[in-house]
Amino acid sequence: MTDTPQAGTPPTGPETTGHEWDGIAEYNNPLPRWWLITLYATIAWAFAYWIAYPAWPLLTGYTGGLLGYSQREAVLGEVEAVRRDRDARGQAQLASASLDAIRADPALLRLALATGKAAFGDNCAGCHGGSATGATGYPNLQDDDWLWGGTPEAIERTIRTGARSGHGETHLGDMPAFGRDGLLTRAQIQAVAGYVLSLSGRPGTPAATLDAGREVFAGTCAGCHGETGTGNPEMGAPNLADAISLYGASPEQVVATISHGRKGVMPAWEGRLDPATIKSLAVYVHGLGGGR
Amino acid sequence: MPLAEPTQPAVAAPMAAGPGRTKTFGLRATRAAIPAVSGSLYAARTKIHPEAVRGTFRTIKWVLLAVTLGIYYLVPFLRWDRGPGAPSQAVLLDLDRGRFYAFAIELWPQDVTYVMGLLILAAFVLFLMNAVAGRVWCGYVCPQTVWTDLFMAVERLIEGDRRARLKRDAAPWTAEKLARRGAKHAVWLVIAWWTGGAWVLYFADAPTLVGQLATFRAPPVAYAAILILTATTYTLAGHMREQVCTYMCPWPRIQGSLTDAHSLNILYRRDRGEPRTAVKKAAALRAAGQPAGDCVDCFACVTACPAGIDIRDGLQLDCIQCGLCADACDTVMTRLGRPTGLIGYDTEANCRSRAEGRGPVSRMLRPRTILYGLLVAGVGGFMLTSLATRSLTGLSVLHDRNPQFVPLSDGSIRNGFTLRIVNKRPVARRFALAVEGLPEARVEVVGGTPEALAVPADATQEFRVLVFAPRAARLAPTTPLSFRITDPASDETAGTRDHFKAP
Incomplete structure (x- = not known):
């Protein structure tokens, strides 16, 4: 058994690739057979794929493949499947159930809140902010102060028809430009602004101005904002006696509001969003914490 | 396809000389034959x-094979009473509900840190085993080794031992060869299928799933898993065998850095064996006072x-240290009337020292083994403590x-x-919420009351909580708040801190 091949380097040494780096040569060992077969199999697979599936761009189109697969159609099918799945999961129920029924059913409520949250981010966040806190001129929907009413039904109506939107049933309210149109004198505006600020407990208005302002308010503003300034959601007249001011509560801002009037616009979403989504939005906005 | 001519002629040449006296012995021999092809x-x-x-070593391996396979195949059928509504399987990975049960332990997905700890522990145990006694894992209990051993036993039973198999490999196809080969592959496939079958039982109630599988009512994923595991077991244990260890497994490479000259390994004691000499020649040499090895x-x-x-050839990458060469050598040495142990567990340092005429020098306690031992004890102790004291x-x-x-x-x-309240107990509970830090504050729970927050059994529940601070309160921009829930029935509590923010 003396001619048994011994482990280690055979007399001539293993073949190398001929490359050498810092005295280190690379063995030119052949690959395992299974490895090579795998490589050829992947190459064959590529050819089979070219024939079976869309692969090569042509001048006006592309090679369609024998299986007739189309990624676009596959996606459309998936979208359709998602829609069916959503209906099966209660989206269809959302469309037919009343707001109270939605809020009473935990599963439906969860679905409405999730739908509403997504729809809010897509459609409402542009003006009201991603967290619904609004901005100057765009109402904060997190708080408990509502121009057009804070019940789920009132919120749904507002989303549906908008405000001054051109929709047939849209909310319409008109705060005149008392200064620009000459309805009140500059002094009257200063006085009534001071009075309005005092309504929400903001100090700094002299007693004499207050009396003058109260007089102007009773004659000019109380019709919409009420005797005590608590507002009227029927006309979108804001509550002036609370801590929240849509257009700012500095004397200058209040004077500007009275002088030039305010006509905030909110688009009507009926026809742009389906009824289930509008209901979901109403439930979501009501559930932000300030709903009535 | 431009496949090169196979190397078969060059490699198979010595085979043809006579299968019983073949002189190619696997990888090393194959490499030696490379220049010719x-x-x-x-x-x-x-x-x-x-x-x-x-x-x-063969006996030890048979026992370990029986024990490890026994554990693998039978554990899914062990029962463990967890009360009504909870699974009664002792070891169960419930993917649907995201729970892992192991006897008295129930883990949630957020307890995945224990799995990480277990992996760290396993790594350190492997390191320790390697520093003490080389590739104990590879040689005795690695699934690749255990299943390959089982498949080889089947092969030996049906096709005979080495010489019979070599002869049959070289012989032309006959009905007998076909029958034996077919029987072997059939038994292999049954074992492989059973391997996959046992695997899926860890993921669902085992007796129920066995019934479903038998009546073809099991979920498709179960059949798919069985199919995949059948294929991998059959391929890896039946066909690829040592190639998995040599080419696919990273452990042989890592092992090189974890073992040292003082680690026990299956070694050829060359100080005793060299120079290799035939029996009669050795007797003559020794009579003449010249050296002759025991090999x-x-x-x-x-x-x-x-x-x-x-x-x-010494310690090498391909060696899984199963000890079978030691058994083979011991048999020969016993027959020759020489002491056994020419191949056995020893250390490189001892071999070297003996060759220089000195005694053994290796010791088990070395900085390396002590450090790994401490790490194993530390990680294990930490995990046990945290598992025993964790809150439900x-x-x-x-x-x-x-x-x-x-x-x-x-x-x-x-x-x-x-x-989010976590209730890891198997009963539904009601918790009372207390928020402290703002005495004037009012607490509201949307859709509930702070006094009774209901959480279902073995589940989590989310609540939206609103905290109102009145206008009169003098608020800093940030006020620390503490939230605490208490289960009045068991007085178990849990708490956390947050802040109240103001303009």
Whole structure:
């Protein structure tokens, strides 16, 4: 058994690739057979794929493949499947159930809140902010102060028809430009602004101005904002006696509001969003914490 | 396809000389044959036909094979009473509900840190085993080794031992060869199928799933898993065998850095064996006062090796240290009336020291083994402590990121929080919520009351909590709040801290 091949380097040494780096040569060992077969199999697979599936761009189109697969159609099918799945999961129920029924059913409520949250981010966040806190001129929907009413039904109506939107049933309210149109004198505006600020407990208005302002308010503003300034959601007249001011509560801002009037616009979403989504939005906005 | 001419003629040439006296012994021999087939794109694997051996290590391996396979196949059928509504399987990975059960332990997905700890522990145990006694894992309990051993036993039972198999490999196809080959592959496939079958039982109630599988009502994923595991077991244990260890497994490479000259390894004691000399010649040499080693160069160790290597070349990458060469050598040495142990567990340092005429120098306690031992004890102790003292009630609070606070029409400030209560007990519970830090504050729970937050059994529940601070409160921009839930029935509590934000 003396001619048994011994482990280690055979007399001539293993073949190398001929490359050498810092005295280190690379063995030119052949690959395992299974490895090579795998490589050829992947190459064959590529050819089979070219024939079976869309692969090569042509001048006006592309090679369609024998299986007739189309990624676009596959996606459309998936979208359709998602829609069916959503209906099966209660989206269809959302469309037919009343707001109270939605809020009473935990599963439906969860679905409405999730739908509403997504729809809010897509459609409402542009003006009201991603967290619904609004901005100057765009109402904060997190708080408990509502121009057009804070019940789920009132919120749904507002989303549906908008405000001054051109929709047939849209909310319409008109705060005149008392200064620009000459309805009140500059002094009257200063006085009534001071009075309005005092309504929400903001100090700094002299007693004499207050009396003058109260007089102007009773004659000019109380019709919409009420005797005590608590507002009227029927006309979108804001509550002036609370801590929240849509257009700012500095004397200058209040004077500007009275002088030039305010006509905030909110688009009507009926026809742009389906009824289930509008209901979901109403439930979501009501559930932000300030709903009535 | 431009496949090169196979290397078969060059490699198979010695085979043709006589299968019983073949002189190719696996990888090393194949590599030696490479220059003759220069230019070929691949080297065909030389099939290894290990010879059956008897001895200490073989017995240990049979016992461990029975124990490990027994654990694998039978554990899913162990029962463990967890009360009504909870699964009664002792070990169960419930993917649908995201729970892992192991006897008295129930883990949730957020307890995945224990799995990480277990992996760290396993790594350190492997390191320790390697520093003490080499590739104990590879040689005795690695699934690849255990299943390959089982498949080889089947092969030996049906096709005979090494010589019979070599002869049959070289012989033309006959009905008998076809029958034996077919029977072997059939038994292999049954074992492989059973392997996959046992695997899926860890993921569902075992007796139920067995019934479903038998009546073809099991979920498709179960059949798919069984199919995949059947294929991998059949391929890896039946066909790829030592190639998995040599080419696919990273452990042989890592092992090199974990073992040292003082680690026990299956070694050829070359100080005793060299120079290799035939029995009669050795007697003559010794009579003449010349050195002669105990190794008679009989190749019993090589033909017994399931990895196809020659242990006498020293510690090497392909060696899984299963000890079968030691058994083979011991059998020969006993027959020759020489002491056993020419191949056995020893250390490189001892071999070297003996060759220089000194005694053994290796010791088990070395900085390396002590450090690994301490790490194993430390990680294990930490995990046990944290597992034993973990709470089955949990509370996490998330302050609304945006808006951080909401001024309300009456001048008060509202903060919104999302609470998640974790109830790891198998019963539904009601918790009372207390929020401290703002004495004037009012707490509201949307859709509930702070006194009774209902959480279902073995579940988590989310609550939206609103905290109102009145206008009169003098609020700093940030006021610390503490949230605490208490289960009045068991007095178990959990708490966490957050803040109340104001303008």
